[in-house]
Amino acid sequence: MAGKQCMTRLQKEYKSLLKDPVPHITAHPSPSNLLEWHFVLEGAKGTEYDGGVYHGKLVFPADYPFKPPSISLFTPNGRFATNTKLCLSMTDYHPESWNPMWSVGTILTGLLSFMYDTQATTGSITTSRAEKERLAAESLAFNAKNPTFRKLFPVWIEELARRAAAAAQPPPAPAPQAQPQTGQANGHAHAPANGHADSDAAAPNGGGGLFGAGRQDGGGGEHQNGPAGGRGGAGAGRGLGNTVVTLAVVVAVLAAVWVSSGSSGAGALLQSLFAQGGAAGGHAGPR
Structure with a gap:
């Protein structure tokens, strides 16, 4: 039967832990026994215990705080054997080194610090880092099977459900890749499949285009877009050029006839040919 001083001390320590929690440590007395x-203990990030949740038990003597408690762990962790009393300076293994000024917070802080160490003691075990990491990942699910854990630490049961829900989420779909642009925003035209450039883009004023202008200043045709317009303008230009060449040849022939046949007969022939050429070319003959 715990004495009044022991009960008062444990109640005071519990209130202190609730008011000023110790980092990575949570502790609650059993509802049916204040001495238990x-x-x-939460594993620190960056260590082999990262993500681990380790459940254990403190059992206080009836004359606490003048004698130390015993400590044991239930959760497999790779550092301490489970369900085994640990030999530490603040446990009942070493009552000679116990300090009555130590509290529950002090005891559990020392236990967590010793957990990160590699020093051997009664109740300690040796495992690989990979084994400790595996046990840390499985620790919370292991604890959830314990009825006392579920009753005293409902927040961790909620955390287990959250982790399970997060693990069940499908991986995010990859972001769609941007499709290459088929047109250019600067207003330049693309060459059509047949290799001809748009004559409007190449030569908007009808001159200097790669495949000729859609409209020539000297011709009377309508402006046409594209390669067909360029070819129409060029055809009109070639027709006019052929007429001029034909007339030049006729003039040269008549000049030769003039010299050889005399001026009177040649003049009549020349006048007749000019009249025929003007009718063929669409122009009135000389007046």
């Missing part, structure tokens, strides 16, 4: 406390 259950605790949870």
